[in-house]
Amino acid sequence: MSLESRIKIAKRVAQELSDGDTVNLGVGIPTLIPDYLGDKKVELQSENGILGMGPTPDEENVNMDLISASKHPVTLDVGASIFDSSDSFVMIRGGHIDVAVLGVLQIDQYGEIANWAIPGKDILGVGGAMDLVAGAKRIIVASMHQAKDGKPKLVEKLTFPTSGNGRADMLITEHAVFKFTENGAELVEQLSDLSLEELQEITGAPFTYQDSVVNR
Amino acid sequence: MSLESRIKIAKRVAQELSDGDTVNLGVGIPTLIPDYLGDKKVELQSENGILGMGPTPDEENVNMDLISASKHPVTLDVGASIFDSSDSFVMIRGGHIDVAVLGVLQIDQYGEIANWAIPGKDILGVGGAMDLVAGAKRIIVASMHQAKDGKPKLVEKLTFPTSGNGRADMLITEHAVFKFTENGAELVEQLSDLSLEELQEITGAPFTYQDSVVNR
Amino acid sequence: MSKVIKRSELSNLINDGDTLLVGGFGLSGTPFTLIDELATLGKKDLTVVSNNLGEKDKGLGILLHTGCLKKAVGSYFTSNRDAVNEWSKGNLEIELVPQGTLAERIRCGGAGIAGFYTKTAAGTKLAEGKEEKEFDGETYILERAIKGDVSLIKALKADTKGNLVYDYTGRNFNHVMATAGKTVIAEVDEIVEVGELSPYEIVTPHVYVDYLVMNNYVKIGGRYVVAGE
Amino acid sequence: MSKVIKRSELSNLINDGDTLLVGGFGLSGTPFTLIDELATLGKKDLTVVSNNLGEKDKGLGILLHTGCLKKAVGSYFTSNRDAVNEWSKGNLEIELVPQGTLAERIRCGGAGIAGFYTKTAAGTKLAEGKEEKEFDGETYILERAIKGDVSLIKALKADTKGNLVYDYTGRNFNHVMATAGKTVIAEVDEIVEVGELSPYEIVTPHVYVDYLVMNNYVKIGGRYVVAGE
Numbered sequence: 001m002s003l004e005s006r007i008k009i010a011k012r013v014a015q016e017l018s019d020g021d022t023v024n025l026g027v028g029i030p031t032l033i034p035d036y037l038g039d040k041k042v043e044l045q046s047e048n049g050i051l052g053m054g055p056t057p058d059e060e061n062v063n064m065d066l067i068s069a070s071k072h073p074v075t076l077d078v079g080a081s082i083f084d085s086s087d088s089f090v091m092i093r094g095g096h097i098d099v100a101v102l103g104v105l106q107i108d109q110y111g112e113i114a115n116w117a118i119p120g121k122d123i124l125g126v127g128g129a130m131d132l133v134a135g136a137k138r139i140i141v142a143s144m145h146q147a148k149d150g151k152p153k154l155v156e157k158l159t160f161p162t163s164g165n166g167r168a169d170m171l172i173t174e175h176a177v178f179k180f181t182e183n184g185a186e187l188v189e190q191l192s193d194l195s196l197e198e199l200q201e202i203t204g205a206p207f208t209y210q211d212s213v214v215n216r
Numbered sequence: 217m218s219l220e221s222r223i224k225i226a227k228r229v230a231q232e233l234s235d236g237d238t239v240n241l242g243v244g245i246p247t248l249i250p251d252y253l254g255d256k257k258v259e260l261q262s263e264n265g266i267l268g269m270g271p272t273p274d275e276e277n278v279n280m281d282l283i284s285a286s287k288h289p290v291t292l293d294v295g296a297s298i299f300d301s302s303d304s305f306v307m308i309r310g311g312h313i314d315v316a317v318l319g320v321l322q323i324d325q326y327g328e329i330a331n332w333a334i335p336g337k338d339i340l341g342v343g344g345a346m347d348l349v350a351g352a353k354r355i356i357v358a359s360m361h362q363a364k365d366g367k368p369k370l371v372e373k374l375t376f377p378t379s380g381n382g383r384a385d386m387l388i389t390e391h392a393v394f395k396f397t398e399n400g401a402e403l404v405e406q407l408s409d410l411s412l413e414e415l416q417e418i419t420g421a422p423f424t425y426q427d428s429v430v431n432r
Numbered sequence: 433m434s435k436v437i438k439r440s441e442l443s444n445l446i447n448d449g450d451t452l453l454v455g456g457f458g459l460s461g462t463p464f465t466l467i468d469e470l471a472t473l474g475k476k477d478l479t480v481v482s483n484n485l486g487e488k489d490k491g492l493g494i495l496l497h498t499g500c501l502k503k504a505v506g507s508y509f510t511s512n513r514d515a516v517n518e519w520s521k522g523n524l525e526i527e528l529v530p531q532g533t534l535a536e537r538i539r540c541g542g543a544g545i546a547g548f549y550t551k552t553a554a555g556t557k558l559a560e561g562k563e564e565k566e567f568d569g570e571t572y573i574l575e576r577a578i579k580g581d582v583s584l585i586k587a588l589k590a591d592t593k594g595n596l597v598y599d600y601t602g603r604n605f606n607h608v609m610a611t612a613g614k615t616v617i618a619e620v621d622e623i624v625e626v627g628e629l630s631p632y633e634i635v636t637p638h639v640y641v642d643y644l645v646m647n648n649y650v651k652i653g654g655r656y657v658v659a660g661e
Numbered sequence: 662m663s664k665v666i667k668r669s670e671l672s673n674l675i676n677d678g679d680t681l682l683v684g685g686f687g688l689s690g691t692p693f694t695l696i697d698e699l700a701t702l703g704k705k706d707l708t709v710v711s712n713n714l715g716e717k718d719k720g721l722g723i724l725l726h727t728g729c730l731k732k733a734v735g736s737y738f739t740s741n742r743d744a745v746n747e748w749s750k751g752n753l754e755i756e757l758v759p760q761g762t763l764a765e766r767i768r769c770g771g772a773g774i775a776g777f778y779t780k781t782a783a784g785t786k787l788a789e790g791k792e793e794k795e796f797d798g799e800t801y802i803l804e805r806a807i808k809g810d811v812s813l814i815k816a817l818k819a820d821t822k823g824n825l826v827y828d829y830t831g832r833n834f835n836h837v838m839a840t841a842g843k844t845v846i847a848e849v850d851e852i853v854e855v856g857e858l859s860p861y862e863i864v865t866p867h868v869y870v871d872y873l874v875m876n877n878y879v880k881i882g883g884r885y886v887v888a889g890e
Contacts, residue, residue: 022639043639047760048686048830051637062883064689065817065831071687073883079593079626081634082829084836084864085686085712086768089761090611093544093781096639117786124748124755125739126787131761134781135544165784165800238868259868263531264457264601267866278654280460281588281602287458289654295822295855297863298600300607300635301457301483302539305532306840309552309773312868333557340519340526341510342558347532350552351773381555381571540777545765546796549775567775567805576796600860631829632862 005144005174011036012172012191013101013142021098024132027070029142030101045097047128049088052080093135100136104143106153106160109205111167111180114160133166145173145202152204175199178207190215221360221390227252228388228407229317229358237314240348243286245358246317261313263344265304268296309351316352320359322369322376325421327383327396330376349382361389361418368420391415394423406431435594435644439469445615446582448475453580453609454482454492461602462491463586463619464656465648471498479503481578483605485515507531528558533575535608540577542611547576583613590620594641595634610640617643664823665873668698674844675811677704682809682838683711683721690831691720692815692848693885694877700727708732710807712834714744736760757787762804764837769806771840776805812842819849823870824863839869846872
């Protein structure tokens with residue numbers, strides 16, 4: 001999982017965010033996004049009780065009671081607020097987060113997400129994943145195109161446990177951007193020089209596309 | 217409804233309250249209680265969002281955004297806190313109020329309360345009555361012994377609409393103190409010089425008593 | 433990107449038939465300016481969710497003379513004779529809800545919760561038609577979430593982002609209503625720069641607030657009066 | 662009437678088989694002193710409700726070496742290898758709950774609400790055995806309230822009445838847990854006189870707090886360390 005690819009994905013996700021959006025960033029690639037927002041000001045929400053999460057503090061300003069959901073020390077942006085876990089999930093589950101950017105283990109052709117458990121392995125952590133899937137207004141999945149074992153993340157049908165009935169709106173990988181509708185996945189942008197056939201080969205689900213977006 | 221009788225009831229209820237109790241006082245007679253607490257410090261809770269409600273302010277310190285549930289201007293005692301309506305009813309409905317002192321239209325021999333609606337009349341107000349009946353740890357009913365029309369408030373069976381499944385622990389009138397158990401009402405104290413027979417006559421439900429508490 | 437709008441823009445934000453969540457308890461924490469404006473708009477068939485309909489000719493009470501209301505949902509209408517009259521004449525539907533249930537139903541509306549089980553009102557007339565369920569030997573009733581098309585709320589101060597703080601018990605239903613409206617308009621006495629409200633002090637984070645309208649009243653002697661000219 | 666007790670009194674307040682609600686997210690807002698004390702008590706068959714079981718050998722993680730735990734209820738255990746091991750060996754039951762559902766279930770426990778309907782986890786393995794219900798065409802699941810016999814929480818400051826304020830995200834689950842325990846013990850860094858905390862600043866009103874215990878750690882460089890001698 002090259003840093004270069006991860007940064008490419010983070011940059012492309014950043015383009016999807018608008019000034020003033022309230023955004024919850026999952027662990028992994030999503031945490032890279034704040035570095036690529038340029039002049040855009042988004043409001044970062046953290047499920048442990050922050051709206052307006054700022055960057056990592058200097059070592060001398062660390063307070064381990066001011067941390068992100070990834071448990072790293074953070075700061076507060078001007079205009080930030082603090083609340084408890086129940087109020088934080090009012091915000092998340094009540095549809096007040098404009099965009100959740102999540103990683104996935106798998107995602108199906110309609111945008112259904114599997115991002116918390118691997119079959120046959122211990123299933124001992126879920127955190128706020130299912131709450132975000134159920135509650136965010138818009139879900140962007142930021143993920144490498146393939147898992148470490150080479151298997152495609154985008155699949156016809158999930159073989160990993162689902163994270164719920166909520167659907168992703170978009171999948172951004174190092175190779176492509178897909179949008180999801182009731183009719184399935186649509187390739188809307190290629191981000192690498194793979195040919196259409198090469199892309200299809202490493203993708204586990206059918207997808208539609210307009211001719212204009214395909215590498216020639 | 218003489219002021220003297222109302223004060224007598226308020227004083228007797230005050231005896232039931234202990235230092236440190238969190239108390240919600242309904243409208244009517246209960247609002248007289250704070251004047252008769254002596255050295256006892258109780259914490260007054262108001263359902264519009266106060267714990268630690270203090271006395272009426274001087275006219276110059278009135279703020280109509282600092283009011284009681286009866287909509288009168290109040291002050292805050294030292295150590296008071298402010299919260300919103302949903303949190304206020306977490307406190308009330310979650311069993312965190314030690315004592316609710318309520319008025320009634322009727323109360324049955326097991327302590328079931330009717331305090332919000334008169335049959336045949338417009339039923340257009342309930343306020344927090346049912347929440348307090350459902351949630352308070354202990355309910356003391358403070359009421360004149362008879363309604364204005366002379367009918368007894370303590371009855372065998374409610375003819376007025378019930379306020380819920382919660383039961384009063386005690387009824388204090390200008391004539392008597394009753395306790396309620398699964399076995400019905402027990403007269404535990406006479407507060408006027410009515411004979412037992414006279415008391416029975418103006419009371420609409422049977423009650424038990426120990427000989428020692430009865431006027432001779 | 434400013435959230436500040438003129439009261440006259442209210443007209444475009446409210447449609448006939450809308451459900452409005454309106455903050456306030458008695459006349460405390462009441463968006464008087466927004467209500468004044470609403471009274472002039474000639475809207476029809478509105479449902480208002482509010483603890484009470486103000487008092488006679490005060491607060492929400494003034495809407496009873498405008499014909500804009502179809503229904504009121506709240507806990508206490510007895511103290512406003514006009515509300516009682518309109519109801520008696522069949523001009524106004526009333527849904528009576530225990531105060532704690534009202535607050536919680538609105539909170540659920542804002543929290544993505546469809547309904548909850550409470551003991552409050554179980555076994556009473558107000559439980560008629562509601563699903564009952566036993567939990568640990570006690571009877572609970574199912575109460576459904578309330579959401580609004582538009583919330584009209586009142587705060588003391590906002591910052592320019594829309595973070596809100598309230599004046600004492602003026603908080604009441606305003607915060608939960610901010611979470612439960614599709615469009616949320618907050619009337620405020622003052623707008624301060626971002627950063628002037630501390631992260632601990634903010635009661636309603638800006639994410640819940642779409643628009644800010646300046647209060648047309650000023651508080652004198654603890655009571656709001658029309659601003660002098 | 663003082664609520665302040667010594668940590669050694671914890672032994673009398675917790676019984677074998679109790680359900681404990683323990684505040685904290687990661688190691689933030691964690692009652693380290695109370696957990697240290699609990700680890701020495703030789704209690705048995707405890708159920709701990711907490712977002713996570715601390716980290717390996719830190720926070721609640723230390724209880725995994727004491728044999729006092731029967732069950733853990735929380736949202737994230739993967740990051741503590743000891744918890745995973747104890748579970749694999751069959752020494753520890755785990756009930757996995759989405760984080761938002763966990764917070765809301767505890768809030769309901771404190772609010773007299775028996776259960777609520779959420780979309781979170783509907784259609785997933787974590788909904789198995791839970792009642793489903795359709796609302797407005799969407800599937801919700803019924804989640805039940807959680808109550809504790811004892812809550813062990815962490816605040817920054819208390820006043821002598823027991824009103825609490827928290828340090829930034831140290832608030833997390835602590836406030837709702839204060840509402841949902843039969844006995845509530847708050848570990849604090851400092852106790853101030855009544856009146857020093859403003860009515861607006863207080864997050865957890867004193868009515869929820871039974872006992873106060875002084876923190877045995879001090880914060881240096883933003884991290885709690887054992888107080889020097």
